[in-house]
Every structure is written in C-alpha cells, then in structure tokens.
Amino acid sequence: xxxxxxxxxxxxxxxxxxxxxxxxxxxxxxxxxxxxxxxxxxxxxxxxxxxxxxxxxxxxxxxxxxxxxxxxxxxxxxxxxxxxxxxxxxxxxxxxxxxxxxxxxxxxxxxxxxxxxxxxxxxxxxxxxxxxxxxxxxxxxxxxxxxxxxxxxxxxxxxxxxxxxxxxxxxxxxxxxxxxxxxxxxxxxxxxxxxxxxxxxxxxxxxxxxxxxxxxxxxxxxxxxxxxxxxxxxxxxxxxxxxxxxxxxxxxxxxxxxxxxxxxxxxxxxxxxxxxxxxxxxxxxxxxxxxxxxxxxxxxxxxxxxxxxxxxxxxxxxxxxxxxxxxxxxxxxxxxxxxxxxxxxxxxxxxxxxxxxxxxxxxxxxxxxxxxxxxxxxx
Numbered sequence: 500x501x502x503x504x505x506x507x508x509x510x511x512x513x514x515x516x517x518x519x520x521x522x523x524x525x526x527x528x529x530x531x532x533x534x535x536x537x538x539x540x541x542x543x544x545x546x547x548x549x550x551x552x553x554x555x556x557x558x559x560x561x562x563x564x565x566x567x568x569x570x571x572x573x574x575x576x577x578x579x580x581x582x583x584x585x586x587x588x589x590x591x592x593x594x595x596x597x598x599x600x601x602x603x604x605x606x607x608x609x610x611x612x613x614x615x616x617x618x619x620x621x622x623x624x625x626x627x628x629x630x631x632x633x634x635x636x637x638x639x640x641x642x643x644x645x646x647x648x649x650x651x652x653x654x655x656x657x658x659x660x661x662x663x664x665x666x667x668x669x670x671x672x673x674x675x676x677x678x679x680x681x682x683x684x685x686x687x688x689x690x691x692x693x694x695x696x697x698x699x700x701x702x703x704x705x706x707x708x709x710x711x712x713x714x715x716x717x718x719x720x721x722x723x724x725x726x727x728x729x730x731x732x733x734x735x736x737x738x739x740x741x742x743x744x745x746x747x748x749x750x751x752x753x754x755x756x757x758x759x760x761x762x763x764x765x766x767x768x769x770x771x772x773x774x775x776x777x778x779x780x781x782x783x784x785x786x787x788x789x790x791x792x793x794x795x796x797x798x799x800x801x802x803x804x805x806x807x808x809x810x811x812x813x814x815x816x817x818x819x820x821x822x823x824x825x826x827x828x829x830x831x832x833x834x835x836x837x838x839x840x841x842x843x844x845x846x847x848x849x850x851x852x853x854x855x856x857x858x859x860x861x862x863x864x865x866x867x868x869x870x871x872x873x874x875x876x877x878x
Contacts, residue, residue: 515557519776527551527774530669539676543649543767547668550771561772568772571765576664581766582654583734588759589650589829589861590738591751595713597855600702603809604821604852608859610805611825612867614645614798618790619871631786635878636660639871641787644671645794646864647678648827653770654731655868659875665773666784670791678831681792682799682823683839689803690819694810695843697818699852710743721866727876728869735865798826802856824853827860
C-alpha cells in the first residue's frame with residue numbers, strides 16, 4: 500500500500516517539476532496577464548502564454564512526440580503553413596489605397612527595414628567577439644524582429660532557426676504591443692515641434708482598377724527578383740486581390756475573419772510549445788530580446804530620418820511622424836503617428852497618410868525575409 504502511494508506521489512507533476520519549468524509557467528502566466536489585463540496583443544499572447552504553460556507541465560509529453568502542441572507545430576510552423584495563412588488574411592484586410600495615392604511613402608517603408616539588416620550584422624559582431632554564439636541563420640532570424648511583423652518573424656524563424664522560435668515570437672509580438680511606448684520618445688528625439696506640425700495634402704482617390712492590378716504587379720516584380728519572398732508576399736497579394744476584385748466576397752470574408760481567427764489559435768499554441776524551459780531559459784534568449792529591441796528602435800529611427808531626407812529634396816513636405824509607421828506593426832504604428840500629429844496640431848489628421856508607409860512596411864518586411872532566407876540558403 501505504501502509503495503503504491505509513493506509511486507502515485509512520484510507520478511504527480513508536483514514531484515517531477517523542476518525550477519526552470521516552474522519559472523516558464525510563471526512566464527506563461529505573465530504573458531496571459533499582459534494580454535488579458537494590459538491588452539497587449541491579446542489575440543496572440545493568450546494562446547502563446549497558455550501554450551507555454553502546457554509545454555512546461557511535467558510528466559506529460561504535450562509539446563514533444565505525439566503531443567498535440569508538437570503536432571500543431573510540425574504541421575503549421577515547421578511547414579510554414581500557419582504564417583502564410585495569416586498573411587493571406589492580413590492581405591484581405593489591407594487597403595493599398597494610401598500607398599497608391601502617395602507612392603513616395605514606399606521609401607519610408609523600405610527605410611524602416613534597415614533595422615533588420617543592422618541587427619543581423621550586430622548579432623554576427625557579438626558572436627565574433629564571443630558574447631553570444633549565433634550562426635548566420637540564427638542572426639538572420641533574430642534580425643527580422645526589427646520588422647515588427649509577427650507572422651514574418653515566425654515564418655523566418657521556423658525556416659532558419661526553429662530552436663529560437665519561442666524567444667523570437669515573444670520578442671516580436673511584445674515589441675509590436677509596446678509600439679505606443681517605444682516609438683514616441685524616439686520620434687520626439689529626431690523631430691522638431693515644427694516638423695510634427697506639418698500638414699499633408701489630401702490624398703487622391705485611387706481607382707478600383709489600380710487596386711486590382713497593384714497586387715498582381717507587386718507579386719510578379721518581387722518574385723522575379725527575390726523568389727524566396729514569393730510565399731509570404733504571394734499569400735499577402737492573393738488575400739488583397741480577393742478583397743479588391745469584388746467577385747469572391749465570401750472567400751474574402753472567410754480569409755479576414757473565420758480563417759485567420761482559427762489559424763491564430765493554432766499558431767499561438769504552436770509557438771507556445773517552443774517556450775519549454777530547456778530552450779527558452781538560456782543566455783541567448785536575453786540576447787534575442789535585446790537585439791530585437793535594438794532592431795525595432797533602429798527601424799523606427801531610419802523611417803523618421805528618411806522622411807526628413809525626402810523633405811530636403813522635395814517641394815511637397817512629408818510629416819516625419821509617418822516615417823515611424825514604416826515598421827510593419829499594422830495599424831499600431833500608424834495610430835502612434837496620428838496621435839502625435841494631433842497632439843502637435845489639432846487639425847493634423849495623419850492616419851490615412853501613415854497607412855501608406857505602414858502597408859509598405861509589411862511589403863518591405865516580407866521582401867527582407869525572402870532576401871535573408873535566400874542569402875542563408877545560398878551559403
């Protein structure tokens with residue numbers, strides 16, 4: 500009888516749990532707190548946090564072998580399926596109108612991707628001096644955090660550095676959620692009060708024909724030069740084409756509502772499965788979080804500086820605030836630019852202007868992801 504009781508006690512999670520598993524369960528609870536109480540990216544952080552708790556429960560193989568979380572990971576992230584379906588849904592919710600009405604904002608979205616490549620180089624330098632030990636593939640996966648685009652970061656990490664997926668996903672979505680806190684100090688430091696007061700001219704009306712042709716032209720042009728960007732950009736453009744063509748409304752509604760919601764649940768749980776203690780509680784995780792923050796800050800700064808540079812060379816002024824919207828955090832970055840513009844000038848309505856570089860940032864991060872994957876695979 501006593502042996503049976505001892506055996507029963509030893510089979511419990513309380514007996515088997517290690518300190519690092521307990522720490523990861525606390526981190527999972529913290530993610531749930533940030534999502535539920537602070538409203539930080541709740542659609543992703545709730546399933547990621549809960550998946551992280553499940554992955555660290557001792558005595559049961561939920562995140563390995565035949566466990567449901569491992570099956571979700573191998574089926575959806577290992578294959579790249581879930582991020583691509585998310586991109587299709589995002590495309591179905593995207594309006595290219597502000598970008599087409601003011602094509603110059605494409606340069607702002609491109610400039611904001613500089614943080615990705617700067618952080619890639621930074622990670623390699625830190626490895627070279629012996630502080631961290633990142634391979635080129637891992638450094639590329641970390642750098643993509645600077646795009647502030649969660650699905651892109653997950654896709655690249657799944658392709659290049661699956662062992663770092665949990666830390667990269669948490670960093671990417673955390674910084675996306677913290678956009679209203681991170682960006683304003685950087686923007687204020689790089690702009691004057693007069694620049695923040697600049698009023699931009701009304702956007703022209705974009706025809707439906709332009710909106711239909713643009714995703715097709717964008718895909719063909721990019722895919723021919725950077726084939727590795729075709730999966731992400733292709734699904735993004737396909738989703739947008741369904742929205743704009745006007746003849747498949749049911750498919751468009753499904754892509755931007757039911758489908759993207761279902762995939763978001765599975766994607767979050769699958770990412771949470773990589774928050775196991777032995778993969779997350781390592782020194783490299785701290786490096787990923789720090790480098791991700793650096794990447795995001797550099798991307799914000801270069802977007803603002805590009806807008807200031809364009810003002811030097813152009814008669815038609817651009818409010819530098821919208822340069823910060825060049826990072827891919829849609830629509831949070833555009834809302835930050837709009838809010839700061841209204842604070843500086845109550846008659847300054849920048850939201851639609853900021854959506855141009857915001858959408859350009861999504862395109863830019865997808866292209867950057869393709870470049871990084873192509874670069875690493877060629878080595």
